[in-house]
Amino acid sequence: MTLAAESLSFHEGDFLSSLNSEQQRAVIMQGTPLLVLAGAGTGKTRVLTTRIAYLLNKAYAGPQEILAATFSNKAAAEMRRRTRDLAGEQAEFVWLGTFHSLGSRILRRHASLIGYSPDFTILNADDQLRLIKQIAKENKGRRIVPSTLAANVINRWKDRGLTPVDLEFAPYLYEGYQDVFSLYKAYDAALHRFNAMDFGDLLLQTVRLFETTASVLERFRKQFRHILVDEYQDTNAVQYQWLKLLAPTGENLCCVGDDDQAIYSWRGAEIDNILHFERDFPHAQIVRLEQNYRSTAPILAVASSLIQKNTTRLGKTLWTGAEGGAPVRLKGHGRSREEAQFIAQDILRLRQQGLAFADIAILVRASAQTREFEEAFIALGLPYRIVGNIRFYERTEIRDALAYLRIVAMPHDSLAFERILNVPKRGLGKVFLQKLHTLSQEQHCSLFEAAHSLIKETTRPSAALQQLRLFLDFILCWHQKIDTLSSADILKGLLSASGYRTMLQEEKTPEAAGRLENLDEFVRALAEFPELKGFLDHISLVSESAPSSQADMISIITLHGAKGLEFEAVFLCGWEEGIFPHPRALDEGNIDEERRLAYVGLTRAKRFVTITFARQRYLYNQWQTALPSRFLRELDLSQVTLLGGLVREEIETTALAAASQFHNPLS
């Protein structure tokens, strides 16, 4: 045995021996489609990263032959970091990223094969909505559909892999949405005209590429000897097609997920992907990770009792080797303000037990619920943060600044052009813009080119044209500087020279001051990316939250936002009919998904769970009488302490009343 082999096997034993036997199976098993059902807190990321390291160390695959897809950039970064810890530098070369970033990487290479040029721009949700609105305006005459609704419907079609051509041949698929369908066609044409792809396209067009170009597909099939997928329960139909094309038999496919944590059906995720894995990939093996390393036994018992009420699930039961643990607590309140005050006081108590604020989270169903907690916390001087509030890169001023950067880096980026043409005011308003649009459509060119030809054609320049000429000169002037100046300097210069900064300074409102601060923050952030194009590429696929301080603060967060996180103590509030389960979800027949949401919430806690509800809640414009959530009735109450005079009957009877009220046409 050589020295290298010896050290290799030592290393391998090292990182395998710290796994439990099921985790080891999930790491080692090969040659068969593999589904790892990883319950909450069972070491899912650990299995994924160890599996990659194992494949590399055993030389089953080179780094470039491994494809690992995640959902969020955060998850991808975490996985990259931990893989590097296990496997060293070679981890850098693994094709690891979000589905979207992997898609864009593939498309940048082969875009010309499907009628795009490789420097296509990527539209975020904001750009997309603007474009759709604008097209809706041009196509008016038909019944007006709210653009947000239209964008939503179009995105769902894209999630399902349906191009306008597909829909054309299957009219039943757009039944009731004729207007949106015609808008979709126009939108799709516009995307091609602008050489732009929206987020959905990054997946959809990759699938199109694979389907239309056998040689490319063949190449990638050969290259990716191992494919790993994180959060498989959240994949949509296109992502499934994508995987099925790359791994038709699934022999080299390892999907990790938890059907009990599927909470994103409303944005196109198909829980059936995970439920039908065995049917989709014959001879599949399923490994269940059920040993939980996060929560106490009572918390797991309560979570299990609830999720068992779901009928369509693959089924698994979390257990823990750890003994003891406080019971889950349940507390009812009169008015919702009391609920917030109780939680605030209870946090003070937890502090005395040695918990930090950062160990504590309030989990809400909808962000509207956060306000009363803010008030209660401010009153007591408790530090808190609202997680995932407004994202930094979605703020108006940041989007504007980005548009300036984009138009200077890529003058033909028409959406950036349009966004800032009249910001600050240059007397080039909507009428003028309409003219440019018409021209760009006629000549199949960008707005920038349209603006150029408009200037050339006109002999007697109006005031508007004068302004336009200045604007174009401005763009070209800065365009020439992008290779010589740092991106931070470019942004600084752009904001001053364009008059954007002056515009905000003259506003003299507290808001405008905040925006100026945000812009300064943005300039500082940009210093990390000396080269402008590199930054723009990075930013198009990332939506970072506002730079959050590391300070010790209580987290107030939605149940959706909490997925993947863990806290010592968790408060689950607003467990009332009308709040949770949410009525809209009930309308859509999604009670099971609401229940999974409750399950996600419960399993975030390591040691303490407190569930609360209020009998009176101020909602919209008035005090509303609320009944305890039907989910309370589904909990294993033997593991629950009822606080403050709350009796079992109240939960049982009112929850029953709630359920019957909902189905009773007389009430």
Add this chain to the structure above:
DNA sequence: GGGGGTAAGTTTTTT
């Protein structure tokens, strides 16, 4: 082109 008034909606959110 811009400002003001009205109407409508108000779950969850990543890429």
Add this chain to the structure above:
DNA sequence: ACTTACCCCC
């Protein structure tokens, strides 16, 4: 109640 978006009029 409150925000936000859109439309119309100045």
